[in-house]
Amino acid sequence: MKTTTINLDIPSLHEAYRSGDLTPATVISHLLERARKFADHNIWIHLATEQELAPYLERLQGTGPDQLPLYGVPFAVKDNIDVAGMPTTAACEAYRYQPAQHAAVVEALVNAGAIPLGKTNLDQFATGLVGTRSPEPWGPCGNSFDPDYISGGSSSGSAVATALGLVSFALGTDTAGSGRVPAGFNNLIGLKPTLGRLSVRGVVPACQSLDCVSLFARSADQAASVLSVASRSDDGDPWQRPLPVGRRPVSGHFRFGVPRPDQLDFDGEEGARRLFEKSIADLEAIGGISVRVDFQPFLDAARLLYEGPWVAERYLATSPLIQERPEALLDVTRSIISQGALASAAEAFAARYRLQQLKQSADQVWREVDIMVTPTTPTIYTRAQVREEPLARNSRLGTYTNFMNLLDYSAVAVPSGFLENGLPLGCTLFAPAFQDESLLALASRLHPRATDRVGALADPLVSAEPTATDGTIDVLVCGAHLTGLPLNHQLTERNAVLMETTETAPAYRMYLLAGGPPLRPGLVRDPGPGIALPVEIWRLPADRFGSFVAGIPAPLGIGKVELADGRWVPGFICEPIGLEGAEDITHLGGWRGFLASR
Template sequence: MNTTTINLDLPSLRKAYLSGEQTPARVIAHLLERAREFDHHNLWIHRATEAELAPYLERLAHSRPEDLPLYGVPFAVKDNIDVAGMDTTAACEAYRYRPERHAAVVAALVEAGAIPLGKTNLDQFATGLVGTRSPEPWGACRNSINPDFVSGGSSSGSAVAVALGLASFALGTDTAGSGRVPAAFNNLVGLKPTLGRLSVRGVVPACQSLDCVSVFARSAEQARTVLQVASAPDAEDPWQKPQPTGRRPIPHQFRVGVPADAQLTFDSEEARQLFQNNLADLQALGGEPVEIDFQPFLDAASLLYEGPWVSERYLATRPLIDQHPEALLPVTRSIISQGATPSAADAFAAQYQLRKLKALADRIWEQVDLVLTPTTPGIYTIEAVNADPVTLNSRLGIYTNFMNLLDYSAVSVPAGFLANGLPLGCTLFAPAFQDEALLALAARLHPHTVDRVGALTDALDSPPFEATEGTIDVLVCGAHLSGLPLNHQLTDRYGTLVETTETAAAYRMYLLDGGPPFRPGLIRDTEAGVALPVEIWRLPADQFGSFVDGIPAPLGIGKVELADGRWVSGFICEPIGLESARDITSLGGWRGYLASQ
């Protein structure tokens, strides 16, 4: 592999390391040299020195790619997340300090073999969605595709680093959209994980109760890899939540909520058309559009800056803003200073209002499996934002500000390009801890919208994958089949049909005594058995126990072999159940038996 064409996709990089075609030292040296070409984008606050990188490379020199899931993977870190030995500034010189420990998420990634290349630019104290609120000597971070336009913020430099091919992935934060907006403006996948999934120990607080670490990636599959490594439990973080046992799978034929047309905001007909194209793409992938009332989401979004949550920003910076207010940009200072005035009564009143809005918003999950929105109404030039910094910044948060207040998971997916060559994004969101399920759908949608990565000519590699985390697959062969009397026992538990297939040619089927409902018994018989039609259903793991508890003797759950050699959990029958049963194997399965009656 020529160092001038290094592909930073995780699978490509791993293949190059395993073959010996590349080494981490050569890749990092190339990236540091190439980074100098993009200094005018103002994406770094600190680019790592050779001395700072030496310990990471030394460790990898004594490790094997096979042993570390992120061996030699270069990544960038937003400069409000601690990297040991590299200063943290949050884009404020007076706030500068040098941490001795990595932030918990950085530590998990480094342990897996990843290499931090430096600290990236941001809107000061993560207060902004534009990327222009960074003072000199750093300055406004510029869009990776057209430097006259905003990069999005506040995680501006992290997005631009990935989009320009200077890192395989990057960490940002996303309290109000800071991970999704820059992803949309730089043609990347931007994952805002469930609030509390990733540790925020070692992250400079913005709104501590709403902060979460976000991931910028070249594809949804790669975002998933980073997410799962970064999800290491951290006993020192009081904000981290344990992951639930069960996750609700998104069906192959899914219902997608779409705001009523009057509740959608766009800056141009072109942006509206991109969104309509995204919806059409989801329909082609099995989505059924369902119009929803988006007002509770919009009302929740207004609470973030118009309510007392801005007091959390004030708490995070109070010593600095009280004693050295000149250290903050005027626009940052004016926003954060508002947090000094709300009272405890204001905070409780806002919490009551949010609880009502969440109850209204959560009703939507009875109607849909996920919601699709634009990520932003449009994209602006730096000049336009400088002329009207508050209004345009606020406009970018219409579809993002409510997400953590309502405790939803979200991913921004490239939506396509405007005629001026600038990208926009669309957002998929769902209840908490649906991160992998959303990423699996994003992986299928992404190739429909664009064919390249970031600002590069690299071809998009977005392979589909199944989101099986927190689920259990169950084989059914009788009354639980689709449309039959007991199928509701699966659907009532949010089960979804995964596939219709056959067993290995090693099973016989019997009609058991009793009923209605009448039931078959499946018996393994490697000598006289045949292949029989079955269905595979996916259940949330925390629903599996109650499902099994309702299964009467002589039936039970065991392992059943499929025609392709896989073994899955499924219905089997105890031999005692066959004493007065009738062999119906020749009828070709349970539906064949029903047809014969």
């Protein structure tokens, strides 16, 4: 394990800035010196100079962590994402250009106070999952634990820079797994946000319809913080999608899908199988219920990415260079991308039809489970093994990643632990689109069960759970909407999930209201003779809340109800006029008690 003299966790940095123990200038100076010590890892295509970084430091003067959420936070940028004033090469010297503007996502981070330390190495034109497809003068990027092993690609340098404590977080891209495979091989969180969540303006295209910017982070809560800053609407990006008003919640007792044993591939590495089985057990230990599912539609979709016509998008992105200077590309890169020139329009439409069929089949799983978990990769290879079989082993690494953007899912790679050889592996949690925050909240609970250290460092892992309630509203129910009762379907058909069973503060009374059927209770706050009553808290997508409330008949309504732990949540209450002719049933201990008494 490598040690750092400065803890680069974002909260730790901000605490040091506030106390005066550190300044952004001293942090940057330290990191530039530290980066030079890892020159043999081939992390950087362009490591910034102090002169290049001076303007970023100057703009922080007069501000601080309380004004800028990423004040003085160093980050790295994959060299297919533009940083103004720093060259963009996509690991191809002949492609080099000097952008005058930041990519939209870089601009959002810089405006929040972050400092780009430089541009990182990658598999040329983001075509590969190994991290070895970078030509001289850069060369293969070495794994942060052992440079004889692959770092994973294509966002190799961004992952290794984060794992070695050179930056607090890093940007990658992820079309087929490039933001998750390197995370798994370097003991990091790797977030592949929902396709279109982050702007791709200023990103060198690989497959424009499938490209997304990804994040490497020391912990899930820090990934969530960066995601929040980076999620800015960009009218200049035709691929960006607006965030939905409501998002599907994940309950505390979630159901997670696992591929059938015969559909799991570890390439003969039993240690990898054991780590994945431990990840399943860890998910069960934090409240999950495992469900074996048919994974074949996902596997079939994964094969479409390179065996189908989507490779034509890579050809479109690089065709001028391939046609005019084919020798500028590595042989392996050129051979893969050139296949895109052969696809016909008919093949493209046929593949699209096939994908739609597979997505319909794959999406059936969400009727049974809240999330899915897979290994991030079957195993990890040495650089020598990849040289022996460069195409087959690269392809195998995409087994659990290639389908993700084709099927429009969000995903986060989470460390699973270490093999006997000391190399890390990871698992991946995924869910429908725009479940990024829910996945990160779950990842924050899973991560500490696999390791207590960050990346390849001796830095202790601090994994706080980020909030995952954006786009949802909690509602307290106490009567016929309780689990198993006649009106519960009004919640479940709106994708609401049960979050907890609890009690009100000891300040409420319950009445059987006049009229019916159906029989209805009225909850009334009465601090004097009131008692604690059993209730349930359900979480609804925010865009379904209005239709739910609109169906509530008078004299009932939604107001704030106090819980036993002092929280106030929206919930069913009764207007005073509703108590005319009502029967006090408080002594029966709640609505289920009343039903039992009948």
